[in-house]
Amino acid sequence: MKAQVKSILVITPDAAVSKAIGAALGGDPGLKVDTKASTLTQLNGQAVKFAQEHDFIIFDTDPGSEADLRAIEDLARNRREGTILLALTSSDISLAAARKLTRAGVDEVLPYPITGAELSEQLERLQARSTPEPARGGGARLGRLIAMAQARGGSGSTTVALNLADALTGKGGFLHRADKHSVALVDFDLQFGTIGSALDLDEQDALLKLAQDGNVPDLRFLEQSMSKIPGGLSVLPAPSKFAPVDALRAEQVAAILDLLRQTNDYVVVDLPRALVGWVEPVIEQADELLIVTDLAVPSVRHARRLMDFFKTVNVGLQTTVVLNRESRPLMRTSVHKEAATALNSKLEFWLPQDDKAARAAVDQGKPLTAVASRSPLTKAIGQLAKAITKALPATARVGATR
Numbered sequence: 232m233k234a235q236v237k238s239i240l241v242i243t244p245d246a247a248v249s250k251a252i253g254a255a256l257g258g259d260p261g262l263k264v265d266t267k268a269s270t271l272t273q274l275n276g277q278a279v280k281f282a283q284e285h286d287f288i289i290f291d292t293d294p295g296s297e298a299d300l301r302a303i304e305d306l307a308r309n310r311r312e313g314t315i316l317l318a319l320t321s322s323d324i325s326l327a328a329a330r331k332l333t334r335a336g337v338d339e340v341l342p343y344p345i346t347g348a349e350l351s352e353q354l355e356r357l358q359a360r361s362t363p364e365p366a367r368g369g370g371a372r373l374g375r376l377i378a379m380a381q382a383r384g385g386s387g388s389t390t391v392a393l394n395l396a397d398a399l400t401g402k403g404g405f406l407h408r409a410d411k412h413s414v415a416l417v418d419f420d421l422q423f424g425t426i427g428s429a430l431d432l433d434e435q436d437a438l439l440k441l442a443q444d445g446n447v448p449d450l451r452f453l454e455q456s457m458s459k460i461p462g463g464l465s466v467l468p469a470p471s472k473f474a475p476v477d478a479l480r481a482e483q484v485a486a487i488l489d490l491l492r493q494t495n496d497y498v499v500v501d502l503p504r505a506l507v508g509w510v511e512p513v514i515e516q517a518d519e520l521l522i523v524t525d526l527a528v529p530s531v532r533h534a535r536r537l538m539d540f541f542k543t544v545n546v547g548l549q550t551t552v553v554l555n556r557e558s559r560p561l562m563r564t565s566v567h568k569e570a571a572t573a574l575n576s577k578l579e580f581w582l583p584q585d586d587k588a589a590r591a592a593v594d595q596g597k598p599l600t601a602v603a604s605r606s607p608l609t610k611a612i613g614q615l616a617k618a619i620t621k622a623l624p625a626t627a628r629v630g631a632t633r
Contacts, residue, residue: 237287238265238285239286240266240288241267241289242266242290245291248291248343249268252350253266255351270291271302282309285314286313288314288315290316292318292319294331294332300331303332303336303337307335307337315338315339316337316339317337318337320332320340373493374415374492375497375518376498377395377518378500378519379391379501379520379523380521381523382524382530383530384504386530390589391523392426392501393429393430394598394599394609395499395615396416396464397414397462397464397598398613399496399616399620401463414499415457415465415467415498416464416467416499416501417491418466419438419503419510420469420503422469423469424503427468429593431596432466435458435470435471436470436472437470438474441479442475443478447483448483476505477508482512488512488516514544515544515545519622520538520549520551522534522537522538522551524555525555525557526554526557526570534552538574549622552574552578553582554578554582580615582611589608
């Protein structure tokens, strides 16, 4: 059977840019590259017509131009299903400017200059993300992404992330009658991540090797790097060796998340405390951000700062505060009310301290459900998982691309 040729349209007034892209992709027999020496705004309604005829539209743009943003919105509204929009911008584009483009409808912002290999990898990744998955049936289906951040070091966010991911599989506790879900857990705390050791997994340095090689990961990388534990949970642990916190690149992280969301119902990401650049794609794709904190004043203040910062990356991000090692009070005190006001949260999720159960789970290298299923901590995390599956049903994203 003859492979289907993908059609690419490059829209730019800069002849050097179109020539460079043509040279980078022209040797691929699976790609047909056309160019238009113009801007989006100069094409007027013609751009919409082109969006019905091509698989990829790559265009030069100025995120500071309102006319360009309106043209992108029109293009995004009227493109045919599956057409992917890529914006070429300066390599020093600001986060706020990039967000303008994605809100307008751009699928990916590409810094220029870009090498042919990098461009090919981006096209392949985006095409894979938008291609329906045969095993799922129907349209493309993306899993839900839950990001976990900590308000301070030692807040216990790793314990929460691990056991929340386990509870989301729906295999134990009060969730035993729930639908079974495939869940991926990623430990992106490159320097101090402990999920692998908490589950007694063999040491492996896949993320460190990925950072050193500079490659954009594919499904084979995940198949070789993910550790499976009973019950439907797969884990990508942090490196066993020390790795610089900024060792990964944003496109590598984005590719990992894309692939995991294509193959899992839920993806739980344990973030590092440091706010490095590659955290951005996690927050952009997140369906929900959980911030783990206690009620100490410094913790509450830092949690609020984190919430405000992450909202600059993803304006519509749903944020939930999880109070760890804090028992739910029978009566709310002034401290509780002040914390709720500062965090703009109802403070619905309280995880009681249970050192005995937590220690037993770590010592045995198993989740809490396997060691202390009746523990108040296990039940509280189960309630959190139940709330997430209710708010973010695993079957909700049919045909989504972001």
